Amino acid sequence: MEILFGQNRLTTLADETVLQALTRQGIAARSSCRGGVCQTCVMRCLKGDIPARSQSGLNAELLAKRYFMPCVCQPTGDMELAEPDADDFFVTALLEKRVEDEAGILFLFEPMSALATPVTELIVLDDQGRRARYLLANKPELDYYFGIYLPSTDLSPLACDWRDSLQAGGQIKMRTALANELPVAEMPVRAERPKDPPPDPELWTVLDNGVLLRKILEEFYVRVYADPQLKSFFTGFTQERLVEKQYSFLQQVITGNKVYFGNRPLKTHHWMVISDALLDHREQIMLDCIHEHGVEEKWVKRWMALEEYYRPDIVKSEPFPLQNNGVDIPLEGFEDLVIDVGSMCDGCGSVIEPGESVRYHVRMGTIFCTRCNTAESL
Numbered sequence: 537m538e539i540l541f542g543q544n545r546l547t548t549l550a551d552e553t554v555l556q557a558l559t560r561q562g563i564a565a566r567s568s569c570r571g572g573v574c575q576t577c578v579m580r581c582l583k584g585d586i587p588a589r590s591q592s593g594l595n596a597e598l599l600a601k602r603y604f605m606p607c608v609c610q611p612t613g614d615m616e617l618a619e620p621d622a623d624d625f626f627v628t629a630l631l632e633k634r635v636e637d638e639a640g641i642l643f644l645f646e647p648m649s650a651l652a653t654p655v656t657e658l659i660v661l662d663d664q665g666r667r668a669r670y671l672l673a674n675k676p677e678l679d680y681y682f683g684i685y686l687p688s689t690d691l692s693p694l695a696c697d698w699r700d701s702l703q704a705g706g707q708i709k710m711r712t713a714l715a716n717e718l719p720v721a722e723m724p725v726r727a728e729r730p731k732d733p734p735p736d737p738e739l740w741t742v743l744d745n746g747v748l749l750r751k752i753l754e755e756f757y758v759r760v761y762a763d764p765q766l767k768s769f770f771t772g773f774t775q776e777r778l779v780e781k782q783y784s785f786l787q788q789v790i791t792g793n794k795v796y797f798g799n800r801p802l803k804t805h806h807w808m809v810i811s812d813a814l815l816d817h818r819e820q821i822m823l824d825c826i827h828e829h830g831v832e833e834k835w836v837k838r839w840m841a842l843e844e845y846y847r848p849d850i851v852k853s854e855p856f857p858l859q860n861n862g863v864d865i866p867l868e869g870f871e872d873l874v875i876d877v878g879s880m881c882d883g884c885g886s887v888i889e890p891g892e893s894v895r896y897h898v899r900m901g902t903i904f905c906t907r908c909n910t911a912e913s914l
């Protein structure tokens with residue numbers, strides 16, 4: 537099939553997704569899960585059919601505007617695509633409550649339809665066309681609503697107007713800030729806390745000094761690798777590697793002995809957009825496996841408490857780049873390389889001879905030969 541995207545004319549190979557076709561032909565398109573879960577990759581289809589599977593989970597407004605997820609879209613005909621238009625993401629929101637104190641006012645809104653994920657920064661638009669950008673300021677006990685906090689020090693015209701006249705029942709429009717509107721995220725700085733939770737050596741004994749842990753992890757990763765929401769994150773990593781790494785990581789956490797060699801959870805998952813709900817889903821699979829292996833509830837709780845410690849390092853709504861000698865490694869960038877050992881093209885599968893030039897995706901480590909780059913500039 538042929539894909540028109542900006543100034544590029546591209547082609548897709550059999551069974552290839554739009555995202556794979558873009559990447560193979562050197563377009564640094566944003567993505568994370570590559571499985572239709574996180575919505576990081578959304579694009580607009582200007583012309584052509586959109587396979588239904590690639591729209592699953594998008595809200596009604598986005599469907600009406602022909603948005604889709606290229607990572608799970610195998611085109612059934614030619615397509616013309618465009619980058620997302622941020623203003624397509626506005627939805628009407630009703631002001632439910634104002635919660636006032638001396639320092640400011642928390643406005644609690646209820647959006648009339650689902651906002652596109654991820655929700656971290658809100659762009660608001662009032663009836664006079666004024667825009668402002670606020671961090672989501674929810675209180676955990678009120679998390680049904682979307683909160684915007686206006687401190688008394690905010691003297692912008694929009695803030696002053698809202699303070700004086702925006703009352704419960706009033707409406708504004710809001711949307712999430714899109715990935716391309718946010719500055720490139722940096723590795724988050726976490727509040728000081730010990731690297732790992734206190735070890736729990738008794739749990740190690742209950743896990744039969746690791747024998748039972750390994751059995752549970754083997755079963756867990758069989759399920760993760762078959763799970764529609766999780767499996768795409770694991771493309772390119774073998775199941776054996778995951779069992780091995782997770783085993784030694786957990787052995788270190790549970791016993792306190794230094795046996796794990798590898799990245800810490802914050803760095804390992806740097807490119808993965810993982811919501812709380814997705815982490816809960818993974819945890820449920822883990823819980824099922826642990827229960828099926830007959831571990832008593834008391835120990836299940838103690839195991840889960842250890843895993844929970846890493847939640848703040850793993851849940852995030854934007855990926856952040858790792859650094860090499862102080863320089864960001866682009867999340868979606870390419871380098872041109874000449875390889876000195878034979879290999880196989882990750883795009884078309886053809887053999888690449890030593891000495892050939894390839895395009896290398898710096899985060900994913902995939903390589904593409906010059907033959908399957910059929911991109912043409914219009």
Ligand code: HEM
Nearest residue numbers: 769770773781782785798799801804810814815818843846
């Ligand atoms: C939805 C949740 C999660 C997803 C989608 C996920 C995904 C992944 C993926 C794709 C890898 C392979 C990447 C690599 O090795 O470079 C990985 C590795 C790993 N994950 Fe997770 N993970 C999740 C939750 C967790 C949790 C809760 C923990 C710890 C409590 C954890 C600990 C690790 C460790 C230790 C590795 C091995 C790191 C290494 O190879 O250097 N993950 N994860």
Ligand code: FES
Nearest residue numbers: 568570574575607
């Ligand atoms: S939905 Fe496409 S990358 Fe996650």
